[in-house]
Amino acid sequence: MKVSGRSKAGKFTFECRTGERILYAGLRMGLALPYECATGTCGTCKARVREPATIKDLWPEAPGNSYLQRERGEFLMCQAHAIADCEIAVPAKMNSMPEDYIPLVSTQGTIVNSRLLTHDVMAFDIELADPIDFDAGQFVVLQVPDVEGGRAYSMVNYERATRRLEFIVKKKPDGRFSEWLFSSKADGTVAELCGPLGRAIFQPEEAKNLLCIAGGSGIAGMMSILSRGCQEDYFKDHGGTLFFGVRTLNDAFFLDELADFVSAFPDKLQVTIALSDEEVASIETPHNGSLNFATGFVHIVAAERMNRHYDDVVAYVAGPPPMVDGAIRTLILDARLPADLIRYDKFS
Amino acid sequence: MSWKRVCSANDVAANSLKQFDVDGVPVLIANLGDEFRAYPPLCPHMEERLEESGICEGGLLTCSKHLWQWEMRTGEMRGEAEKPLLLYELKQENDDVLVNIEKELEYEYEEDSEEDDDGFWD
Structure with a gap:
């Protein structure tokens, strides 16, 4: 199926395979279609279709549908197949893809x-x-x-x-x-x-100090970023500071892996595990030498430990929505980082 | 002209936002420390309540949801923002913050809404 589209950036066309979501088809072709969660929640990938019968809505109850005006033909590109040639319009700004973009x-x-x-x-x-x-x-x-x-x-x-x-x-x-x-x-x-x-990617060529704030399973992408940094000796010349928030020590994981990162670059890498529901005084782990532990919500622990030393920092944030919101407040109010140095992908 | 009292100057802490209802019109009051401003209550991007999502720092208002930013004094766009903030005319009389509401200011969340569908798809 051929998808013909327009946005403020101009017109575009791409081929959408049978059973392929329109968002993924466009991204596969290297088009900078707007999206964040890509799974029906955030509403960022909304577009209008000229003939609603040319697309199939895969998830009529998607939470992101609350952002839509159906009578205007609005739909979520991540939740729609093209079932015939279709014409769409994308209201959000379409920035061009970076040159080193990896196609979907x-x-x-x-x-x-x-x-x-x-x-x-x-x-x-x-x-x-x-x-x-x-x-x-x-x-x-x-x-x-x-x-x-x-x-x-x-x-x-x-x-x-x-x-x-x-x-x-x-x-x-x-x-x-x-x-x-x-x-x-x-x-x-x-x-x-x-x-x-996802656009919250580690860009070594920026040559900045990394500040990562993660809550719970938000640690996943941070592990990838620290892995790459360690593999490529990024932390020989640049700092890396990770704050990882969980409820108690029993909820923490990847501590061995994090301790290994730190021991490879002890001068430049710092990892602090923030426990929201457990007093640090009671903690004894084999990692005490290489990992720091603190009590409190991770964004508050981050503000305390950074102590206004946010030199040449780019920040990455991931976790549950209230934690992400708190971390962004820390980064704007305490670190006074400009918005373009705060990287996160919104899933809700 | 319809000047209405919204609140008292000390109802809104410095560098913060608070939403008020003024005869059925929701108004967001910002205290910049030395001055006040009045905006519609929702982010022009995805209708977030700025009273909850907004962060005031250094004269900039940031919506924490997608990091759209504006100059608080003028509503001008900064950073990622793609639409400016609308402002109500505001004045302070002694301890009272007053806003001139001719009609409720609302953002246009639909692009190209001025066009009819024929023009839209051309």
């Missing part, structure tokens, strides 16, 4: 090595038939046969042309994917995936 691909992989990291966090890997590239900090949309709809998960690892992607999932009360992952034997399941997606 749709592919399949097998879930392997699913394992518990804590009582409510699981990790798993996906083995791909064909290698893919992604930038540190990016995510993919995953879909498995037993669970309706796609879910966005950030890659934990970092490797170019990789056949293995590593993810983490936190168990949520009504999270159907997490329930499926926790209750059944996921290993061996073939998952569909689309990616890479």
